[in-house]
Amino acid sequence: MSKTRRATHAGSWYTNDGRELSNQLEEWLSKATPSYSPARAIIAPHAGYYYCGACGGHAYGQIDPTNVKRVFVLGPSHHVRLSGCALTETSTYQTPLYDLIIDQKINEELNATNAFEKMKIGTDEDEHSIEMQLPYIAKVMERKRGQFTVVPVLVGSLSSDKEKLYGSIFSQYLADPTNLFVISSDFCHWGQRFRYTFYDKSCGEIWQSIEALDKMGMNAIEQMDPVKFSQYLKDYENTICGRYPIVVLLNAIDVLRRNGNGHRMSFKFTNYAQSSRCKKTSDSSVSYAAGALLMQ
Numbered sequence: 001m002s003k004t005r006r007a008t009h010a011g012s013w014y015t016n017d018g019r020e021l022s023n024q025l026e027e028w029l030s031k032a033t034p035s036y037s038p039a040r041a042i043i044a045p046h047a048g049y050y051y052c053g054a055c056g057g058h059a060y061g062q063i064d065p066t067n068v069k070r071v072f073v074l075g076p077s078h079h080v081r082l083s084g085c086a087l088t089e090t091s092t093y094q095t096p097l098y099d100l101i102i103d104q105k106i107n108e109e110l111n112a113t114n115a116f117e118k119m120k121i122g123t124d125e126d127e128h129s130i131e132m133q134l135p136y137i138a139k140v141m142e143r144k145r146g147q148f149t150v151v152p153v154l155v156g157s158l159s160s161d162k163e164k165l166y167g168s169i170f171s172q173y174l175a176d177p178t179n180l181f182v183i184s185s186d187f188c189h190w191g192q193r194f195r196y197t198f199y200d201k202s203c204g205e206i207w208q209s210i211e212a213l214d215k216m217g218m219n220a221i222e223q224m225d226p227v228k229f230s231q232y233l234k235d236y237e238n239t240i241c242g243r244y245p246i247v248v249l250l251n252a253i254d255v256l257r258r259n260g261n262g263h264r265m266s267f268k269f270t271n272y273a274q275s276s277r278c279k280k281t282s283d284s285s286v287s288y289a290a291g292a293l294l295m296q
Contacts, residue, residue, distance in 0.1 A: 026139070030057075044056045052286075082156020155248060188286070268292060273288045
């Protein structure tokens, strides 16, 4: 078993030159207004940085690393069928900036619930949804290098019962102010190549219809309502690839609200973008959104 997960998408999805990457991330972060800081959780996109790096900066710009000791990264499984969640078996994750240390203690705690599978190294290294968050995490946590750990979680296609189960498990960690949650998700994948061509002509052009559709879902997330978001997904079948990690977060928030633990919580999206503006049915695009959860 390999103890290190290689940065397999470096050099293709983003530059593998550490200095160039650091400068890129710094530039994107400098354009973000930290209006929702310090975030306890963020939603950030996971496409190639050429497409979504700028949008991601608006999510990561809400992070204050001062009190963060642990970063949970929940990403959807793109290549392997999973009905639950899976944890890494490695001890470090490589990035072109520096290696991130896996939190073995938390992995043991999660494994003890018997609710988690283990990722094979091939599955781990094939999956981009987690990897695309790692350089940004390394960058925003730079001054805490060696003083924080990461908990990567691969999230499968969950039943509503499992969405609630994982929400309940993660709620205790979300309540801890030394933990940060990164939820990895792109939004609408539109076009014939994605087999999704919903178009409400009353919105204007196709790209405007896509934006209106995405913002309906973003509104449900901002209301922190897992039932409303799940119903929206059923009604419109929007191709949000991180839908399950998002619903797990919403269920974790819901548990804390129901427990009446005194936290005041609010969620806000700070940026929205599309890879291109679709104007005809032969076009295609992927949408990206940056959002942050505040807990006081």
